[in-house]
Amino acid sequence: xxxxxxxxxxxxxxxxxxxxxxxxxxxxxxxxxxxxxxxxxxxxxxxxxxxxxxxxxxxxxxxxxxxxxxxxxxxxxxxxxxxxxxxxxxxxxxxxxxxxxxxxxxxxxxxxxxxxxxxxxxxxxxxxxxxxxxxxx
Numbered sequence: 474x475x476x477x478x479x480x481x482x483x484x485x486x487x488x489x490x491x492x493x494x495x496x497x498x499x500x501x502x503x504x505x506x507x508x509x510x511x512x513x514x515x516x517x518x519x520x521x522x523x524x525x526x527x528x529x530x531x532x533x534x535x536x537x538x539x540x541x542x543x544x545x546x547x548x549x550x551x552x553x554x555x556x557x558x559x560x561x562x563x564x565x566x567x568x569x570x571x572x573x574x575x576x577x578x579x580x581x582x583x584x585x586x587x588x589x590x591x592x593x594x595x596x597x598x599x600x601x602x603x604x605x606x607x608x609x610x
Contacts (some may be wrong), residue, residue, distance in 0.1 A: 477533065484532040484588070488512065488563055492528070503550060506570060511547075513557070527557040531564040536585075541572040545580040559584065563591055 489499050489512050509598035512528040527548050531540075541562065548560030560583040562568075568585045576585055 481530075481532040484565065485512070485530045488528065488530045488588070489514075492526075497526070508551070513524075524559065525557045526561055527551050527600050528561045528563065529567070531562070533566065535566045536562065536564050536567065536572055537569040538561070538572045538575055540566070541576050541580075541583075542584065543585050545576065548580075548583050558582070561586060563588060565589075 485501070489501060492499050492512065492514045495516075496518070497516045499512055499514045502511050502513060512526075512530070514526040514528055515524065517523045529544050529547075534540075543561050544560060547559060551557035551560070562583060563586050565588040567587060573585060576583055
């Protein structure tokens, strides 16, 4: 269990570092000062205009429809309170087809990305990908 929490923390920190390298100002939001629940990322000089992202990371957990719906609700609330413009749910596992279809149809302000998709443009993506292998790798 401790190893899973450690790997989850490393995964979260790696995703946050990726957004920092991309030029976002990031801050983790933690629950009970133990583990992060999501990342807030802001970029005021984005080519499409200022962006505020709410990012959630899941490690070694297959994501199905209820989990995606729960995150969409969090992002919808963050949008209403002007704390986020978009949401990004990142996992090193695949998303269920139902979750992908539902999100595309009902929650256009949330993007579902695998870790591999997130870092595919990074010059060091093969090295990072080996750190968090997926079932298909």
